[in-house]
Amino acid sequence: MQEQLNSKPQFLLHVCCGTCSLYPYFLLKKDFNITFFYYNPNIYPEEEYLKRLDDVRTISKIYSIPLITGKYEVKEWLNLTSGFKNEPEGGKRCDICFNMRLKKTAAVAKKHRFDIFGTTLTISPHKNQKIINSLGARIAASIKIDFYYTDFKKKDGFKKTMELSKKLNLYRQDYCGCIYSMR
Ligand code: SF4
Numbered sequence: 782m783q784e785q786l787n788s789k790p791q792f793l794l795h796v797c798c799g800t801c802s803l804y805p806y807f808l809l810k811k812d813f814n815i816t817f818f819y820y821n822p823n824i825y826p827e828e829e830y831l832k833r834l835d836d837v838r839t840i841s842k843i844y845s846i847p848l849i850t851g852k853y854e855v856k857e858w859l860n861l862t863s864g865f866k867n868e869p870e871g872g873k874r875c876d877i878c879f880n881m882r883l884k885k886t887a888a889v890a891k892k893h894r895f896d897i898f899g900t901t902l903t904i905s906p907h908k909n910q911k912i913i914n915s916l917g918a919r920i921a922a923s924i925k926i927d928f929y930y931t932d933f934k935k936k937d938g939f940k941k942t943m944e945l946s947k948k949l950n951l952y953r954q955d956y957c958g959c960i961y962s963m964r
Contacts, residue, residue: 787814789812789813789814790812790813790896790897791813791814791816791894791895791897792809792814792815792816792895792897792929793816793818793849793886793890793893793897794815794816794900794901795818795882795886795898795899795900795901796817796819796900797821797833797882797900797902797958798821798833798836798952798954799833799836799837799840799946799949799951799952800836800942800943800945800946800951800952801901801904801905802817802837802840802901802942803840803942803946804904804933804938804939804945805899805901805904805931805933805938805942806840807945808933808938809899809929815846816846816847816848816849817840817846817847817849818848818849818851818889818890818898819833819834819849819850820850820851820852820882820885820886820889821833821851821958822851822852822854822855822857822858822881823878823881823958823959824958824959825855825958825959826960827853827855829958830853832952833958834850836951836952839949839951840949840951849889849893851889858881861877861878861881862874862877862878862961865877866961867961868961870907870957870962871908871909874959874961875908875912876912876916879908879912879913879916880916880920882900882902883900883913883916883917883920884920886898886900887921887924887926888924890926891924891926895926897926897927897928898921898926898928898929899917899928899929899930899931900913900931901933903931903932903933904933904938904939904942905934905957906934907957910932910934914928914930914931914932917929917930918930
C-alpha cells in the first residue's frame with residue numbers, strides 16, 4: 782500500500798507465469814508501481830492454467846503486488862490460432878498469441894488508467910523480443926497509452942528468474958503453454 786502512495790508511474794505488467802514474473806518484477810519495481818495482470822487463455826489444459834495462476838497469486842501475496850486476473854478465454858484463443866496449429870514454436874501462431882495477450886493488457890491498462898504496460902514474455906529464450914516489442918508498441922499507439930520495451934532475457938535474466946523461482950519452490954513448466962506446444 783505504501784508503494785501506491787508514492788509518485789512512481791503505475792505499470793500494468795502482463796505475467797505469463799509465476800517464475801517468469803520474478804526477475805522482471807524486481808527489475809521494474811525500482812521505477813514503477815507494479816500491478817500484475819494474469820491473462821493467458823493460451824494455456825492448456827485448464828489445470829495447467831490454474832497451476833500457473835496459483836504461483837502468480839503466491840508471489841502477489843508474498844510481495845504485496847496487486848493482481849488483476851483476466852478471463853480464461855480459451856475458445857477465443859483457439860478461434861484465432863487453430864488455423865496455425867502446425868506452425869513451429871516461434872512462428873505465426875505465436876505472433877497471434879502474443880498479440881491477443883498484449884491487446885487485452887493494453888485495454889485493461891487503459892481502462893484502469895495505468896500509465897504504462899508491458900509483459901514478462903521477453904524473458905523466455907524461445908521468444909523473439911523484437912516481435913513482442915513491435916506488437917506492443919503498435920497496440921499502444923492505437924489506443925494512446927505507453928508501452929515499455931523489454932528484453933528481460935538479457936544479462937542472464939532467464940537464469941536469474943529461475944534461481945528466484947527455485948528459492949520459492951515454484952512450479953516450472955516444461956512447455957510454453959498451448960495445446961500445440963505440448964507435442
Ligand atoms: S507456443 Fe507459446 S507463444 Fe506460441 S502459440 Fe503456443 S502458447 Fe502461444
